[in-house]
Amino acid sequence: MSQSLESRLVAMLEVVYPALDCEFLADQLLDAMGLDPEAEPPPAHQNNWSQADVVLITYADTVQRPDEKPLVTLKRFLDDCLRESVTAVHILPFFPYSSDDGFAVMDYLAVNESHGSWEDIEAIARDYKLMADLVINHMSARSRWFENFRKRVGPGKDYFVEGNPKDDLSQVVRPRTSPLLNPVQTEDGERYVWCTFSEDQVDLNFANPEVLIEFAGIIRYYLERGVKIFRLDAVAFLWKEPGTPCIHLQQTHELIKILRLLIEHHTADAVVITETNVPNRENLTYFGNANEAHAIYNFSLPPLLINTLVTGNCRHLKTWLMGMPPAQMGTTYLNFIASHDGIGMRPTDGLLDEDEKQRLINTLESFGGKVSYRRTADGRDQPYELNIALWDALKGTAEGGADHWQLQRFLCAHTIMLALEGIPAFYIHSLLATGNDLDRVEHTGRLRSINRSQWQLERLEATLADPLSHHSKVYRELKRLIAIRRAQPAFHPNAxxxxxxxxxxxxxxxxxxxxxxxxxxxxxxxxxxxxxxxxxxxxxxxxxxxxxxxxxxxxxxxxxxxxxxxxxxxxxxxxxxx
CATH class of the missing domain: 2.60.40.1180 (Golgi alpha-mannosidase II)
Incomplete structure (x- = not known):
């Protein structure tokens, strides 16, 4: 006889909170999710996907129309242009935010009024599998919770990670060069808060189980509004312990198991995806034993595939592919070549040597790309990601520079992605072959803006209708390739x-x-x-x-x-x- 949901939950909670009454905590979590403690688990190793599944990644306001909320315009674009091509839509954070294009969330339970409403989100969810971000590692310094932290009242007083500059933080792995600890004035005097990403993104304190209970309620709210796929943003950094790297800690893995357990008991075909932009071997650990992520981002694919096409040599891509374990049934890879972020360089660790990395960096810089850095434990700044539109990243080769094979090279990259084991995901600007947006970089002052352009729907439709435009050529050919892929059983994500x-x-x-x-x-x-x-x-x-x-x-x-x-x-x- 299988264990009850409650007993399984208690066993996981005891790993994370050994000093607490985990039976009481389990009851609180089940209540927050509206779950029966004796609920039967969903079928084990169930594939909630097929070869027909294709994901579109987009911001809520990438496609715009005068006097219309962007979420309404997005639904119009999906229905008119992509209904036969994509089955799932990842709408990047659509909540009120203060920075980082949505990833400094001010209110998890609201839709940014400038984008639309929950009704607009639900309309998309009725026709497409909706993928939403659970921005779980940090929250905006302008949120109500953080204002309460400053006032030393609840909810929020103990919701954020505090640090001490005297702590041993020498091993902490960072994705940025900004200070890790930032001083803030509170009613109790000056406190130092932990900021893995930026001063405006303050890390949440999951050592306080009240934070976990809050997120259980948030998850339930999303599920009831049609969210089927949860992207756990920056989840690798979730648990902090001075004297450790503060990444991939065991408590983090147990918390992912807990979240998956709750989500799949609420909605059996819901999917959890972990976003962990780290070296390949570390990334693979987020499958657990088919009890953590249903899917993981294939973060090594973008830099290796781009490197392959600009060097004309597939040795490293082939070596990597041979070493990738087949995903167990009930788990799979999410394959992508471009996203709203840059092309991660950490996933090339152990796959490209330093000279090869530098050659790739130099090549993409010559095509208009930029480089973002992270600070290592010894205080050195290392390339973290390459910021460039994929269309421009593939405009030439490392030896010959820009050439006339850009369109063919770009389509080759996507043909490879479509055929690989896993679910293919297209960033909207790759589907549309949008180039570098240097004006947007100058306007925002952020390097990632190079690949976050916005289209007016009328201009986009005219561009896609023009058979001579490269946008139209890419868009039409990618839709053709997608249609072929979706008809082949051999392209099932677990084939x-x-x-x-x-x-x-x-x-x-x-x-x-x-x-x-x-x-x-x-x-x-x-x-x-x-x-x-x-x-x-x-x-x-x-x-x-x-x-x-x-x-x-x-x-x-x-x-x-x-x-x-x-x-x-x-x-x-x-x-x-x-």
């Missing part, structure tokens, strides 16, 4: 994947569907030179009728060779039975 060995200029892998009714050989020329592949090297079964699913061209001679133009891709497969 089998093996790496092919076809040299350093051809990046290939094999996918086989869960029921073994379809295989697809995915072969991509990642260089600016013509390449040939001998079909005998792929070992196609001679009794099957093979077709390049991308072009529709049948493969007649299995003993012959295929010539691939620069950045051309092949998906050699047998069409699935109808």
């Amino acid at each position: 089998t994947q093996f790496t092919l060995h076809l040299g350093l200029q051809l990046f290939g892998f094999w996918r086989q569907s869960l029921r073994r009714e379809q295989s697809i050989f995915c072969i991509h020329n990642i260089s600016a030179e013509v390449q040939q592949v001998a079909l005998s090297d792929i070992n196609l079964i001679s009794t099957d009728q093979w077709t390049d699913l991308l072009s529709g061209q049948p493969i007649e001679d299995l003993s012959g060779t295929i010539t691939l133009k620069p950045y051309q891709c092949l998906w050699l497969g047998v069409r699935p039975p109808i």
